[in-house]
Amino acid sequence: MSPQNKATKSVAKLLLLAKRYSKTNQLYVSNSVKQSFCVGFLNLAVDMRKLLIIGHIPSSNTLRLREAVLCGAKKIQSEIVDLDCKTPFEANALDTLSADAIILGTTENLGYMSGALKDFFDRTYNETIEKKEGLPCAIYIRAGMDGTGTRRAIESIISGQKWRLVQAPLIFRGEWNEDFVRQAEELGEAICAGLDAGIF
Numbered sequence: 001m002s003p004q005n006k007a008t009k010s011v012a013k014l015l016l017l018a019k020r021y022s023k024t025n026q027l028y029v030s031n032s033v034k035q036s037f038c039v040g041f042l043n044l045a046v047d048m049r050k051l052l053i054i055g056h057i058p059s060s061n062t063l064r065l066r067e068a069v070l071c072g073a074k075k076i077q078s079e080i081v082d083l084d085c086k087t088p089f090e091a092n093a094l095d096t097l098s099a100d101a102i103i104l105g106t107t108e109n110l111g112y113m114s115g116a117l118k119d120f121f122d123r124t125y126n127e128t129i130e131k132k133e134g135l136p137c138a139i140y141i142r143a144g145m146d147g148t149g150t151r152r153a154i155e156s157i158i159s160g161q162k163w164r165l166v167q168a169p170l171i172f173r174g175e176w177n178e179d180f181v182r183q184a185e186e187l188g189e190a191i192c193a194g195l196d197a198g199i200f
């Protein structure tokens, strides 16, 4: 069950208990008590955080990398962090606006980020600019031999958005190496743990 659903269920239970209690004890539930419930509900809602993972997955290796990031984040078993995992083609501006941290994954193609991730930025940039300043962000790049052009390009967009890189970009360069999976998992775990602990 998602954290939001859990919160809604908890508040519904509290309201039911209050209703039963007020009936059996002939109590009048004042407006201030009702207001406290609303404030409590808002606090619960505010405490929920969303980690958005956007990973381009054109190959089995890149799918494994994105799965590893998600798997690492799930290791935290957070009660308050909701995980959302998409491809750049599936993601939209609302996903970014509702995120509290974001992990971006792409291949390097022709010395730049994948067309898929660029398309995501092209579609969402104007709607999100100046609305998510300070958004904690991390990047992983799968590159056949380089990766620096992609890193520079994403960093430039992130800096335009005023998002905050919370970890140095990971570049999985060269021949496939099983250690990439471990590093991707650690990335997901670290960002989720930071969000869960309120460090970011």
Ligand SMILES: Cc1cc2nc3c(=O)[nH]c(=O)nc-3n(C[C@H](O)[C@H](O)[C@H](O)COP(=O)(O)O)c2cc1C
Pocket: 059, 060, 061, 062, 107, 108, 109, 110, 111, 112, 142, 143, 144, 145, 146, 147, 176
């Ligand atoms: C059209 C195309 C362009 C590419 N350009 C680059 C590049 O400029 N630099 C680089 O390091 N790798 C480049 N690559 C390699 C990809 O980054 C690599 O194939 C991708 O990360 C998938 O790796 P995988 O086989 O381990 O899944 C290119 C691949 C394709 C298909």
